[in-house]
Amino acid sequence: NEKVSRNFIQNIIDKDLAEGKYDKIVTRFPPEPNGYLHIGHAKSILLNAGLAKEYGGDFHLRFDDTNPMKEKSEFVESIMEDVKWVCGDLDLEKVFYASDYFDKMYEYAVLLIKKGKAFVCDLSPDEIREYRGTLKEPGKNSPYRDRTIEENLDLFERMRAGEFEDGSKVLRAKIDMSSPNINMRDPIIYRVARMHHHNTGDKWCIYPMYDFAHPIEDAIEGVTHSICTLEFEDHRPLYDWVVREIGFEKPPKQIEFAKLYLTNVVTGKRYIKKLVEDGIVDGWDDPRLVSIAALRRRGFTPESIRMFMELSGVSKAQSSSDYAMLEYCIREDLKMKRPRMMAVLDPVKLVITNYPENEIEYLDVSNNQENEAMGTRKVPFGKVLYIDRSDFMIEPPKKYFRLYPGNEVRLMNAYFVTCTDYITDEDGKVTEVHCTYDPETKSGSGFTGRKVKGTIHWVCAETAQKAEVRLYENIVDEEKGVYNEDGSINVNPNSLTVLKECYIEPALAEAEPMESFQFVRQGYFTVDSRDSGKDHLVFNRIVSMKSSYRP
Ligand code: ATP
Ligand code: MG
Ligand code: MG
Numbered sequence: 001n002e003k004v005s006r007n008f009i010q011n012i013i014d015k016d017l018a019e020g021k022y023d024k025i026v027t028r029f030p031p032e033p034n035g036y037l038h039i040g041h042a043k044s045i046l047l048n049a050g051l052a053k054e055y056g057g058d059f060h061l062r063f064d065d066t067n068p069m070k071e072k073s074e075f076v077e078s079i080m081e082d083v084k085w086v087c088g089d090l091d092l093e094k095v096f097y098a099s100d101y102f103d104k105m106y107e108y109a110v111l112l113i114k115k116g117k118a119f120v121c122d123l124s125p126d127e128i129r130e131y132r133g134t135l136k137e138p139g140k141n142s143p144y145r146d147r148t149i150e151e152n153l154d155l156f157e158r159m160r161a162g163e164f165e166d167g168s169k170v171l172r173a174k175i176d177m178s179s180p181n182i183n184m185r186d187p188i189i190y191r192v193a194r195m196h197h198h199n200t201g202d203k204w205c206i207y208p209m210y211d212f213a214h215p216i217e218d219a220i221e222g223v224t225h226s227i228c229t230l231e232f233e234d235h236r237p238l239y240d241w242v243v244r245e246i247g248f249e250k251p252p253k254q255i256e257f258a259k260l261y262l263t264n265v266v267t268g269k270r271y272i273k274k275l276v277e278d279g280i281v282d283g284w285d286d287p288r289l290v291s292i293a294a295l296r297r298r299g300f301t302p303e304s305i306r307m308f309m310e311l312s313g314v315s316k317a318q319s320s321s322d323y324a325m326l327e328y329c330i331r332e333d334l335k336m337k338r339p340r341m342m343a344v345l346d347p348v349k350l351v352i353t354n355y356p357e358n359e360i361e362y363l364d365v366s367n368n369q370e371n372e373a374m375g376t377r378k379v380p381f382g383k384v385l386y387i388d389r390s391d392f393m394i395e396p397p398k399k400y401f402r403l404y405p406g407n408e409v410r411l412m413n414a415y416f417v418t419c420t421d422y423i424t425d426e427d428g429k430v431t432e433v434h435c436t437y438d439p440e441t442k443s444g445s446g447f448t449g450r451k452v453k454g455t456i457h458w459v460c461a462e463t464a465q466k467a468e469v470r471l472y473e474n475i476v477d478e479e480k481g482v483y484n485e486d487g488s489i490n491v492n493p494n495s496l497t498v499l500k501e502c503y504i505e506p507a508l509a510e511a512e513p514m515e516s517f518q519f520v521r522q523g524y525f526t527v528d529s530r531d532s533g534k535d536h537l538v539f540n541r542i543v544s545m546k547s548s549y550r551p
Contacts, residue, residue, distance in 0.1 A: 007314040009047070009255055013055060013225060022224040022250060025057035029083065030064040030098070030217070033075040033198075035269045037082045039290040039305070039326075043260040046309045048227055049087050060221055062096035066213045068197040076198075078284075082292040088302050098217045099199040105208045105216055106160065108246050109171055109190055113152045117245050118189065119145055120155040121172045128170075131177075132185050138178035139185040145174065159192055162205045166192050173212070175241060183238045187211055211235055215242040218252040226252045229259045230318065260312060261320040264478045265290055266489060280491055281475065285530070287540050288475040288495050298472070299516045299526030299542035304330040311551075323474070324549035330542055334516060334524050339367040339374060342412065342457040343504040343519040343539075345469050347386040349461065350403075352417060354436045355383040360462060364444065365413045368518075377507055381414050384461040386503045391456040392433050394422065401454035403433060409454040412520065416441035416452055457520050464503035467537040469525065471497040504537070511537065521545065 006014070016022055027048040031037060037045075052059035061083055065071050084090055112118035121144045123131060133139030147155075159169055171190035179185055189212035194205045208216075218226045226239075233256045243251035266272060272289055275281045285293035295305065307329040312321045362378040387403070396404040403409055408418040417435035425431050441447045473495045476482050480490040508517065516526040523544040532538040 008316060009051065009225070009227065009257065009314060010054075012253075012255060013051065016224070016253070017055070025052065025055045025224045026060065026222050027052045027057065027225055027227060028060040028062050028096075028218065028221065028223050030062045030214070031079050032064045032067065032070070033072060033079060034067075034070040035075060035273060036078055036284045036291045036293055038267055038269065038272060038292060039262065039295065040260045040267050041082075042086045042292055042305050043309050043312070044227070044229075045083055045086050046306060047257070047314060049090060051225070051227075057224070059090070060094065060096050060223065061092055062098060062217060062221065064210075064214070064217070065097055065099045065197075065199060066102075066208055066210065068195040068207065069193070071198060073198040078293065082296075085296060086292060086302055086305060088306075096217075096221060097199055098213060099197060101213075101217055101220055102200060102204055102208075104220060105213055106206075108216055109156065109208070109212075110153065112173065112189075112245060113156060113171075114149060115245065116149060117174050118152065118171055119147050119174055120152050120159065121145070121170050121186075121188075122168070125167065128188070132182060133177070135182070139182075141177050142172070142186065145186070156190075159190070159206050160204075162194075164192050166194055168192060171206075173238075173241070175238075181234060181237055183211065183235050184241070187238060211238050212242055215239045215252065215254075216246070219243050219246070219248040222250075223252045224250070226254045228254060228256055230256045230316070231259075232256055256316065257314050258316055258318045260309075261318075262290065262323050262326070263320045264474060264476055264482055265323050266476060266482060271489060275475065275489065280489075287470070287528075288472050296514075297526075297529050298540055299514075299524065300326075300330050301333050304333040307333065322549060324547070327543045328547055328549040328551060330524065331545075331547065334518065334542075336368065336371045338516055338518050338524065339377075340369070340518040340520050341505050341508055342379070342459055343467070343469070343502060343508070343522065343525070344386040344388050344457070344459045344464075345471075345499050345502045345519075345522065346389040347459075347501060347503050348389045348392060348430055349432045350385045350387045350392075350417075350458065351432055351434050352383050352385070352437045353420065353434055357383060359383065360460065363413055379413060379505060379507070380460040380463040382460045382462050385411070385458040386461055386464060387433070387456055387458045389430070391454075392419070392422070392430060394430070401452075402456055403435075403454070407454075408452050409456055410441075410443075410452050411437075412455050412457045413443050414458070415439065415443070459503045459505055461503070463506045465506055465509045465537065467502045467504045467508070467539055469499045469502045469539045469541065470528070471499065471541045473497075502539075504539075509537070516542065 029045045029048050049059045121142045131140045170188045172186045175184045177185045190206050236254045239254045285297045287298035308326045360380050360382045364376050365379045367374040392403040403419045405419050415437040417437045421434040423432040475495045477490040477492040511527045513527050513529040524542040525539040528538040528540050
């Protein structure tokens with residue numbers, strides 16, 4: 001079984017535990033609270049939480065809130081909710097904030113200065129860039145590199161006290177300006193910036209840089225395996241330098257894996273943000289997006305997301321997964337769990353001319369033919385029904401087995417009907433289809449007299465509930481790919497179809513937000529959590545029945 005084969009991270013952990021490097025593993029998910037989480041983050045959450053669970057270790061949710069410029073506490077709430085939802089059974093009593101370690105980080109910076117491993121630099125940002133050199137060319141030492149320890153301690157203290165303008169001085173690690181790795185060329189570890197912080201308020205006017213802060217956060221929390229995405233591979237030597245120079249006893253180890261990408265789907269936080277800001281979608285939880293809030297609102301389940309992550313695997317090689325695989329996962333998850341109901345999205349009336357007037361009969365219908373444990377329900381049937389407009393044609397093409405004049409079909413869960421006539425309006429649009437039914441053909445009666453090729457669904461007009469149904473397509477025009485040459489997104493103008501006059505079984509009237517159902521022949525649908533109400537039901541299509549993915 002391929003599923004039980006170990007990924008490369010499990011192999012590393014197995015080895016570390018076998019060699020006694022750590023007794024217990026600690027992993028973390030460190031989002032920056034600067035936006036909503038998306039499906040890529042779900043991969044990181046499930047990977048880290050999953051490893052902690054598998055090895056009996058701990059998993060920390062840590063807000064990496066060291067850059068007040070972009071961060072907002074509004075996002076802390078949404079991230080917490082999303083992480084809990086993705087993980088299911090996670091106990092999140094312990095939530096960590098990197099900003100709680102600002103005092104420690106300051107102390108460690110002082111320690112580096114005392115060891116002669118950090119210095120205050122007065123070069124301007126442009127000069128620093130210039131001195132840094134290029135991939136082909138080594139950098140040059142800053143003229144401030146040889147300041148004495150005393151001078152550095154004094155200047156850094158005064159940076160903290162607010163004596164210097166924003167951007168006028170930085171603290172830099174003293175490593176190696178000729179290193180082939182540019183990250184090691186005396187990187188900046190602290191900057192002066194007067195910014196209000198959501199957690200520490202105005203206490204600080206200096207803030208640590210990510211490459212200095214992150215390893216310290218991990219080490220303070222006793223993280224053993226700090227799992228991040230490939231773009232940090234080049235930063236690992238600096239990560240190791242920081243934990244070594246500060247002298248942490250059991251330093252954490254950084255491990256990189258490839259980001260999750262979905263073919264033709266907009267995943268990056270930056271791009272999702274742009275779609276929201278440009279008003280192309282109606283917020284971060286628009287069901288066409290792949291933010292976690294949007295996937296939830298669309299009707300994806302945590303189980304389907306987890307199955308998807310299992311299938312897509314963990315690797316160091318960059319690749320792109322297919323959205324069709326995610327659709328396969330949600331169908332698989334809902335198939336046996338959700339009732340199969342009838343809903344007519346594009347209605348036309350069907351009148352059964354030989355059925356008694358004013359009579360409603362209640363048919364026994366199985367809730368899920370593949371899962372008898374889900375029981376049955378009563379579905380009303382009467383003289384006037386709604387059927388889907390596409391299930392009737394005046395002049396059918398070859399191989400059309402649904403209704404047309406003279407043809408007999410099965411009304412799902414009910415009777416055979418034969419089309420006898422139809423009515424059109426002045427534009428030629430069909431307004432009613434007329435049929436006769438054969439009482440002997442009642443579903444469940446064991447009738448075997450003759451067979452029909454087509455089965456169509458329907459809803460009894462008198463008892464039907466009206467509903468709005470929203471159908472979605474990719475927000476991106478797949479023919480053209482995700483991005484234009486100028487970096488803008490190729491928006492699909494037909495990504496949303498709103499059907500205002502749909503008719504659903506009365507049993508669906510009680511559906512609660514987030515509840516989901518199969519609408520037979522049409523896919524899986526969920527009650528929209530934002531716009532649906534008792535007197536105005538709104539359903540989102542999660543996924544159609546058709547699959548283009550083969551497991
Ligand atoms: P984005 O690139 O979409 O802006 P980010 O990396 O800036 O996301 P963070 O809040 O910094 O977002 O990320 C938190 C964690 O999620 C990091 O460890 C990051 O590596 C991980 N992560 C982000 N995107 C993906 C992805 N597509 N696949 C797997 N992990 C991801
Ligand atoms: Mg980031
Ligand atoms: Mg980013």
